[in-house]
Amino acid sequence: MDDLDHRNLGVKLKLWHLQEDAPGMVFWHPRGYAVYRVLEDYVRRKMRRAGYAEVRTPQLLPQEFWGRSGHWDKFGEHMFRVDDGDLAMALKPMSCPCHVQIFNKGLRSWRELPIRYAEFGACHRNEPSGSLHGIMRTRAFEQDDAHVFCREQDVEGEVARFIALLDEVYCDLGFPDYEVALATRPAVRAGDDATWDLSEAKLGDAARQCGLAPQINPGEGAFYGPKLEFALRDRLGRSWQCGTVQLDGVLPQRLEASYVAPDGSRARPLMIHHAIFGSLSRMIAILLEHHGGVLPFWLSPDQVAVAPISKDQAAYSADVLAAFEDAGIRAVAYDGADTLSRRIVAAHEMAVPVMAIVGGREMRDGRVSLRERDGSQADVPLAEAVSRLRARARPGAFVAEALSPANAGS
Template identity: 55%
Template sequence: MEDQDHRVIARRMDLFHQQEEGPGMIFWHPRGFAIYQLIEEEIRERMRAAGFQEVRTPQLLDRALWEASGHWQKFSEEMFVFEDGTQQRALKPMNCPGHVQIFKSRLRSFRDLPLRLSEFGACMRNEPSGALLGLMRTRAFVQDDAHIFCLEEHVEEEVAQFCRLLKAVYARFGFEDVKVGLSTRPEQRAGEDAVWDRAEDMLAVAATAAGLDYRLQPGEGAFYGPKLEFVLRDNKGRSWQCGTIQVDLVLPERLDAAFADSDGKQRRPIMLHQAVLGSIERFLGVLLEHHGGNLPFWLAPDQVVVASVGPEQAAYAEAVAADLSVAGLRAVADIRHERLGKKVMDARNLGIPGFAVVGPEEAARGSVALRLGKAASADILRSDLATHLLQVTAT
C-alpha cells in the first residue's frame, strides 16, 4: 500500500527528502537524522562491547589500490572516478581495502590476532538512475562495516559471536524471523579453487557450530569469498537481506597483508568481513515500512509531546517538557493555539509514541494525563513522569 511506502511515511514524519539536484542522495531532516544517529549509536555500543575498534578510512583512493584488490576489475563501472593529473582516483564503493591498509601499517604478530576493526564507512556507487529507490537503493550510503584479521582457529568463535550479536540487534529493532543462506563461489571470482575449497569448508563448519540452519546458495558468494547472508522477514511477509559475514583468503594475499607467527615466519591472516545492518539508509527504510512509522519508543525521534489544552497551560507544558529533556528523554511541547484533537493527530502523524496532556486540572495538581500508544490515559504526577517514561525506554 502506498501509505506504507517508506518515502510516504518519511514525508508524513518529516524525516528526509530527495531532489533532482542530488540523484540517489538523501537530505536528512533533523527528525530523520535523529533516528539515523540512534541506529548508529546502537551498533557502535554493541561493536565496542564485542571488542571492535572503530576506524575511519579515506573516501578517495588511487586506482592502483583498487586494481590490486580486484575491485577495479569487478566494479569499475559502478565507481565514481576522477582524473588527478596523470593519476586516476575513485571514491570508495566499499571499505575493506582501507582496513587492510590499517592492518599493514605496522608489523603484526600472531599475538595481535584477532584484530577487530569497525567503521561507519561512507560509500559511493554509481547506480543506474532507473534503479534508485528512496532509501532502499541510493548512490551514497553508510555501511556498518567491520573486518576481523585472525587465525583459522579463531573463525568458529568469531562467526558464533557475530550470530549472537546479530540476533540481539535484530530483536532490539523488532525483527524475530531471520533466515540464513550460505553463498558459495560465483562464476567470476578471484582466487584458486583450492583457496575457495578451504574458505567454504571453514565457513560451513563455523555456521554448523553456531547452530545455524542454513540453505545453500550456489554461485552467490562475493568475488573474494563465501558468505553467510541473514534475511529478515518484516510484518508484511517481505524478505530483506541485511547482515553478512564472509571468509576471505583472497584480499590478504592480493594486498600483501601478513603477520609473524610464533616462529617469526610471515603468514597471511584470514580476513572476515561482517556487517549487521548492511546499509544504514536501507535498513532505516526497512524499519519504517516494518513498523509503519510507529517506531519502538527508544527509537522514536521525539518520544513524548506535552500538549497544552489552552494558552493558560503553555508555560506549564514547556516546564514539563524541559524536565523530561533534562532526564534524558526526547520531549517537545505543543503550545499551539489548536484544538487538542488536532495536536493528537499531528503527534500521531509524526510517529510520536507518548502524548501528555496538561489542562487546568493537571496544572493545578502538578500532574499530566499521559497516553502511550494504544494504552489508556493515566494521571501521573509531574515528579514521577520522567521515571515512568525512562522505564518504558529501557524496554
C-alpha cells in the same frame, strides 16, 4: 505507491527527501536523522562491547589502489571516478581495503590477533538510475562495516561472536526470526580453489556450530570469498536480505597483510567481513514498512509531545519538556495556537507514540497526563512519567507496541 511504502512515509513523517537533480542522494531532515543516529549509536555501543575498535577511513583513494584490491575490475563501472591532474582517483564503494591499510601499519604479532575494526563507512556506488528505490537503494549510503583479522583457528569463534551480536540486534528491532544462506564461489572470482575450499568449509562449519542450518546459494558469494547471508521477514511476509558475514583469504594476500607467527615467520591473516544492517538507510526503510510507519518508542524520532492545555501552563510545560530531555527522552513541544484536540491529531499524524498533556491541575500537583496513541491515559507524577518513558526508551523495550492494531498505519 501505497501509504505504507517507505517513500511515502518518509515525506509524510518529515524524515527525508530525494530530488531529481541528485539521484540516489538522501537529504536527511532532523526527524529522520534522529532515527538514523539512534540506530548508529545503538550499534556502535554493541560493537564496542563486542571488542571492536571504531576507525574512520578516506572517501577518495587512487584508482590504482582499487586495482590492487580487485575492486576496480569488479566494480569499476559502478565507481565514481575523480581526476586530480594526472592522478586518477575514485570514491570508495566499500571500506574493506581501507581497513587492511590500517592493519598494515606497524608490525603485527600473532599475540594481537584477532584484531577487530568497525566503521560506519560512507560509500558511493554509481547504481543505474532504474535500480534506485527510495532510500533502500541509493548511490550514497553508510554501512555498519566491520572486519576481523585473525588466524584460521579463530574463525569459528569470531563468526559465533558476530552471529550472537546479530541475533541480539534483530530481536531488539522486532525480527526474532530470520533465514540464513551460505553463498558459495561465483564463476568469476579471485583466489585459487584451495583458498575457496578452506573458506567455504570454515564458514559452513562455523554456522552449524552456532545451531544454524544454512541453505546453499550456489555462485552467489563475493568475488573474494563465500558469505553467510541473513534475511529478515517482515510482518507482511516479505524477505529482506540484510546482514552478511564473509570469510576472505584473498584481500590480505593482494594487499600484503601479514603478522609474525609463533615461529617467527611471516603469515597471512584471514579476514572476516561483516555487517548487521548492510545499509543504515535501507534498514530504516525496512523498519518503517515493517512497523507501518509507527516505530517502537525507542526508535521514534520524537518520543513524547508535550502539550499544555492553555498558555497558563507554558512555564510548567517547559519544565516538563526539560525533565524528559534531561532523562535522554526525545521530547518536542506541541504548544501552538491550535486547540488541544488539533495538536493531538497533529502528533498522531507524525506517529509520536506518547502525548504529555499539561493542564491547571497537573501544574498545581506536579503531574502530567500521559496519553497513548490508542487513546488510553495515565495521570502520574512527573518523576514517575520520566521513569516510565525512560524504561520504554531502552533498545528493544516494548518492541511489539508498534505492531498492535491500534498503532498500525496512520
